[in-house]
Amino acid sequence: MNTADLGLPVDVPSTALFTDQYELTMLQAALKAGTAERRSVFEVFTRRLPDGRRYGVVAGTGRVLDAVENFRFDEGVLAFLRERGIVDDQTLEWLAGYRFSGDVWGYPEGEVYFPGSPIMRVEGTFAECVLLETVILSILNHDSAIAAAASRMSAAAGGRPLIEMGARRTHELAAVAAARAAYVGGFATTSDLAAGFRYGIPTVGTSAHAFTLLHDRERDAFQAQVDTLGRGTTLLVDTYDVTEAVRTAVEVAGPELGAVRIDSGDLLLVAHRVRHQLDELGARNTKIVVTSDLDEYAIASLAAAPVDAYGVGTQLVTGSGHPTASMVYKLVARAETADPGAPLVPVAKKSSGGKTSVGGRKWAARRLDEEGFAEAEVVGTGPVPDGLADRQLLVRLVENGEVVAREPLDVPRERHIAARANLPLSATQLSRGEPVIPTEYVQGRSGS
Known part of the structure; x- marks a missing residue:
């Protein structure tokens, strides 16, 4: 429940400066290059769980929605950017009218996740999506880390x-x-x-x-x-x-x-x-x-x-x-032109050193065993297999820039209890071990 739900007044400041400078310098360069308006898909995921943890907990989604809604470049923010010479006048003019108009999908708050789970997917132009990277990661990394610790403590209690x-x-x-x-x-x-x-x-x-x-x-x-x-x-x-x-x-x-x-x-x-x-x-x-x-x-x-x-x-x-969930925000698909109807092509970092990612706009589903307990996190691109169509995990959070999935805080709390209960019994063991279920990748066509 947020303050508005309680009928209490609150002065919500702009969240636009809860970001890193390179988000704005990338925007400026993309505007000059003519690539800023290319349709893009960013995904939030983690490559691994903290050492010894069996599952992660999605938390902070409601705060992310508030942050996206209040990501505005008001006069004070623009004056700061102008005085510091952080971006040029063309970029400042673009920022003055910034309103996120894309879509956000994600695991519902309170749900559990595993390595590779596309916890959140942000879709829109490159320009409007890239600006949200830092604030989204800041919230999800902090809150999910706390929620995971809380879940372990709750299970132990x-x-x-x-x-x-x-x-x-x-x-x-x-x-x-x-x-x-x-x-x-x-x-x-x-x-x-x-x-x-x-x-x-x-x-x-x-x-x-x-x-x-x-x-x-x-x-x-x-x-x-x-x-x-x-x-x-x-x-x-x-x-x-x-x-x-x-x-x-x-x-x-x-x-x-x-x-x-x-x-x-x-x-x-x-x-x-x-x-x-x-x-x-x-x-x-x-x-x-x-x-x-x-x-x-x-x-x-x-x-x-x-x-x-x-x-x-x-x-x-x-x-x-483990004060962070080590989540990252990566571009996984983008159009080759600024035409809104241009098809998406998968992109991914391929460098060595353990920081590779899987390209393509992804779906995720949780496969159950014969007793109804989770047995695998299935992540894929392209069509969803028939047997998993009703087990998909991502839900729409923002549609055309409008938040569509606010909910009282008791809802994700109860959702987490149910999600944890759906995992194998070993999920709540405190001994060190691997994620309680594996992540399986299904490759398919990853167009728009």
């Missing part, structure tokens, strides 16, 4: 809720995007109010150690919090002595205490001790929340512990060791 709390560990704007991506990947709530405001994500938060340290006694801090937030609040019990704090917490709030939070120590051992103590004190319904530099491996190690929820920060917003 086994249905227990996850709280995103990484805002203080990353750039303030990246924090909002990270919270959104984490929600798509399976997190239930965020501590970041900007993310709650902009995207409607449920927000949570109670107190830090500073609040306990502010008061003369731990009891006074607990009493103040319960008096303000009610007995259902979550009390932080590891500022001093955990055993004493749990006893005091139940004395102050009674057995109706909502939860206790543990932020340090041997979480497995402490959680068992706290659960036993809470039960003895009659607080059998009081939940236990654990935080403290968790990642998917730490969460998995607590599977047998009496933990009810996890709070994750640093490892989530840094992609749990």
